[in-house]
Amino acid sequence: MNTDNMSFAGEEFYRLESVKKQFSSVFGNTADLAVVSVDVGHYKGLLCYLTTMTNTDFIIEHVLKELTLSEHKEPVSMDETFHLLETVHYAALKHETLVDLDKVMDKIVLGNAAIFIDGFPKVLVLEVRTLNSRSIDEPTTQNVVRGPKEGFTESADTNMSLIRRRFNNVKLRFEKFELGYMTHTAVYMTYLDGEVEDHILKQVREKLNGSQIDSLFDSARIEEMLHSKGKGIQLFPTVYSGERPDAICSCLIDKRIAIIVDGSPFVLVVPALFTDFFKSPEDEYQWVVIGTFSRVLRYFAFILSLIVPALYIAVTSYHQELVPTILLTSIAAQREGIPFPASIEILLMEITFEILREAGTRMPRLVGPTISIVGALVLGEAAVQAGVVSNINVIVVSLTAISGFVAPIYTFGSKVRFFRFGMIILASIIGLYGLVLGCAFLMVQITRIESFGVPYLSLFSRWDKRRVT
Amino acid sequence: MSVVRFAGIILLCFALLAACTGCWDQTELNQSSLVTGMALEPGNHSKYKVTFEVVNALETDPTKGGKGGTPTAIYSKEGNSIAEATQRINESLERMILISHIRVIIIDERLAREGIDQFMDVLQRNRYVREDVLVLVGKGSPASDFLRTVYARGQYAGYKIQMQVETYRKVYGGIPRSHLYDVAQVLLTEGRVLMLGAISISGNVEKSESIDSIKTIYPAAVVKMAGAAVFRGDKLIGYLSNEHTRMVMLASDYVYNTLFALPGSVNGSKSPGAVAVQFYHMHSHMHVRMDGKTPKIRLNVEGDGKITSLDQNIKLTTIKGYDKIEEMTREYVNKELQKTISYVQQNFGVDVFGFGQHYYRYHFRKFKPIAREWDSLFSKAEVEIDSNFTLRRPDLKTQKLEKDGIGP
Structure with missing residues (x-):
């Protein structure tokens, strides 16, 4: 490969000058490349x-100190020096011996250090990757009152260690993949060997290996890819994502596969079922009755957030006969003098709320109080007093809003919010009939979904012998 | 499905929205008004005069307070059919009316005497009129006057009358069940005639129309329960008093809770109620058989109850005291029931109790030949009443508070 290096008995000896030249031609003038001349013995x-990819202290402490072979006073041969380094001095570091310069360079990009010896054909590659990462914090999206407070971080190593320290089991596997032909991001498929169905493992492997993406900065990117394709649009997420090691571990116990992406604190789990999106790890840490109660409450909230505004519109503008008289007079009293039809009123407030939510998530933390003050004005008493919307409307929208956030998994909640608009439009066109049609459509869609061969509604659906898992 | 196609479908949906909002049967709440009461009278120029009680929703909302107006407004329209008058109500009213929330339909007695069958169909056919709406007969005043009594709770009159009828029936039983479905049921059944609830007004209606009338503690006019209106076929023939109505209801097993004030034996009719007993869980069974041309009816009435007041001192420390009061109740109820039955037999000669219905259900073949003459047979029927009341508790005191007296 290299004409500058002397060839001897089929192997190439590295000449330091030519190595330096090679490096500067490949890496160019990048500022973070260190090519240091040292004495090796x-x-x-x-x-x-x-x-x-490392820090100087680590290099001084663990690499440079050992490099001089200070305890060996009399000279040893080149072979022996290399052997000593490999087996004695750097035995504790993860290391390997390479010959090919291209591979060495790839390794350097991943955070390794390469040691060349003048006139020696082998290169010692040491793993010196020490990256500063965020310390383990409480998860921000999945909070619990009772239970472990650790959350995953952006470092895949930390995340794997969080899982491993909960699973002192020889069967736990971390299978490494590299995704993104530009970024070479490390992706780890985690599972309990022997527990997981082979065909699911095979499918996940195929999907990860067959990926054509250029870059991968968050696990959400491969979430799309892991969806089973070919059955129309996926209206509901079929990949669970969690920030809590305990939640992921309990999924592993349930014979699922977790996928850790370096750089993302959200670990994915496949296959995921409809019921998973209503589970919080805390359910299992409480008295079973309380846990079940809160789970049922979440299903209820899901239904509420899906249909309440649509039901309100359908009932007040098409089916007044369904409302108890006293309630209807009360609603009618509030609707007096409101300039908009009920459907426009609801849409207006729902969109206001969505804007408020979007602003609340994206805004810089310093302007936070501003949003909450202004938000309370547009979505509250002030709007009612201005005669733009009615009280009952504010109640409906607020109820829907808080129910929408009960789902423990954010992605699920956001999809439901999206369907809600569809329901509102259907209900304002053809009343309850439209609402029922919309629900039927969702129901049909949801029963069609499969996540890696497992029916999405598994726990609710009829027991099917062909699908025994 | 490609992204383009999906986007296309979404766009189409929005196009549909633009085309279809405000579909033909959409009614905005702030462009329509609730009707909570309906009164039917003979018209001056046309056949009927229909009066609607239309809610002014803003005034009924306690939080918004309104502007001090009346909670309802009354609109009348004359027409040759009820449907026509209803449809033409907008000659005087600006909003579309929602008739699905009618609480009461009050029929004028003049109209009821001519027969109610001619206009029941429009009420039964309309899908917006609920089957459980109350159909009442207005006794002594024009039907629209009942909707013109404002009352202190600030709610509409229809609601007040409905609540009053239901509550009165529940705690005393002095008014018959008269929902729209009861009317249909009785009109279709054999061996029983229609009985509707009757209401009357005491006080001055003219004064009661104004909201000022409820600013006094004594309302200018009050709607009162007036027992039952008895029909032969579909025509009104007379009224039963509240007491008679209660006994009729008791015989037909429709009373759940009631109170009997048993008279003492000292001063005749002015004698104070010696004992008052309240009964709940009341049941009655009837047995009808024909003895030649005379129906023989056996009526069993039973009930559980408690003592609510005791004017004479009857010792309740032993079982004998209870036995005595139970015996008194039995005698009283038997006498009153017998009185009511003979009153109905003599004055109306129609079976309001449903004895014929019972016979029709249990002995269909025997009833068939006499179905047409049942009412005349009923007026000669012999009724044997067997009642059985059980007193469960004396409430708080076992005995009337009285000094025992010392010495001989």
Whole structure:
């Protein structure tokens, strides 16, 4: 490959000057490349690494100190020096011996240091990757009152360690993949060997290996890819994502596969069923009755957030006979003098709420109080007093809003919010009939979904012998 | 499905929205008014005069307070059919009316005497009129006057009358069941005639129309329960008093809770109620058989109850005291029931009790030949009453508070 290096008995000896030249031609003038001339025992050597993937203390402490072989006073041969480094001095570090310079460079990009010895054909590659990462914090999207407070971080190593320390089991596997032909992001498929169905493992492997993406910065990107394709649009998420190691571990116990993406604190789990999106790990840490109660409450809230505004519109503008008289007079009294029809009124407030939510999530933390003050004005008493919307409307929209956030998994809640608009439009066109049609459509869609061969509604559906898992 | 196609479908949906909002049967709440009461009278120029009680929703909302107006407004329209008058109500009213929330339909007695069958169909046919709406007969005043009595709770008159009828029936039983479905049921059944609830007004209606009338503690006019209106076929023939109505209801097993004030034996009719007993869980069974041309009817009445007041001192420390009161109740109820039955037999000669219905259900073949003459047979029927009342508790005191007296 390299004409500058002397060939001897089929192997290439590295000449330090040419190695340096090679590096500068490949890496260019990148500022974080360190190519340092060092003494390796009694020979001249070269230490190459990326300063951004390690820190100087680590290099001084663990690499440079050992490099001089200070305890060996009398000179040893080149072979022996290399052997000593490999087996004695760097035995504790993860290391390997390479010959091919291209591979060495790839390794350096991933956070390794390469040690060349002048006139020696082998290169010692040491893993010196020490990255600063966020410390383990409480998860921000899945909170519990009772239960472990640790959450995943952006570092896949930390995340794997969080799982491993809960699973002292030899069967736990972390299978490594590299995704993204530009970024080479590490992706780990985690499962309990022997527990998981082979065909599911095979499918996940195929999907990960067959990916054509250029970059991968968050696990949401492959969530799309993991959806089973070919059956229309996926209206409901079929991939569970969690920020809590305990939740992910309990999924592993349930014979699922977790997928850890380096750089994302959200770990994915497949296959995921409809019921999973209503589970919170806390359910299992409480008295079973309380846990079941809150789970049932979540299903109820899901239905509420889906149909309440639509039901309100259908009932007040098409089916007044369904409302108790006293309630209807009360609603009618509030609707007096409101300039808009009920459907426009609801849509207006729902969109206001969505804007408020979007602003609340994206705004800089410093302007937070501003949003809550202004938000309370447009979505509250002030709007009612201005005669733009009615009280009952505010109640309906607020009830829907809080019910929408009860779902423990955010992605699920956001999909439901989207369907709600569809329901509102259907109900304002053809009343209850439209609402029922919409629900039927969702029901049909939801029963068609399969997640890696497992029916999405498994726990509710009829027991099917052909699908025994 | 490609993204383009999906987007296309979404766009189509929105196009549909633009085309279809405000579909033909959509009614906005703030462009329509609830009707809560309906009164039917003979018209001056046309056949009927229909009066609607239309809610002014803003005034009924306690939180918004309104502007001090009346909670309802009354609109009348004359027409040759009820449907026509209803449809033409907008000659005087600006909003569309929602008739699905009618609470009471009050029929004028003049109209009821001519027969109610001619206009029941429109009420039964309309899908917006509920089957459980109350159909009442207005006794002594024009039907529209009943809707013109404002009352202190600030709610509409229809609601007040409905609540009053239901509550009165529940706690005393002095008014018959008269929902729209009861009317249909009785009109279709054999061996029983229609009985509707009757209401009357005491006080000055003219004064009661104004909201000022409820600013006094004594309302200018009050709607009162007036027992039952008895029909032969579909025509009104007379009224039963509240007491008679209660006994009729008791015989037909429609009374759940009532109170009997048993008279003492000292001063005749002015004698104070010696004992008052309240009964709940009341049941009655009837047995009808024909003895030649005379129906023989056996009526069993039973009930559980408690003592609510005791004017004479009857010792309740032993079982004998209870036995005595139970015996008094039995005698009283038997006498009153017998009185009511003979009153109905003599004055109306129609079976309001449903004895014929019972016979029709249990002995269909025997009833068939006499079905047409049942009412005349009924007026000669012999009724044997067997009642059985059980007193469960004396409430708080076992005995009337009285000094025992010392010495001989």
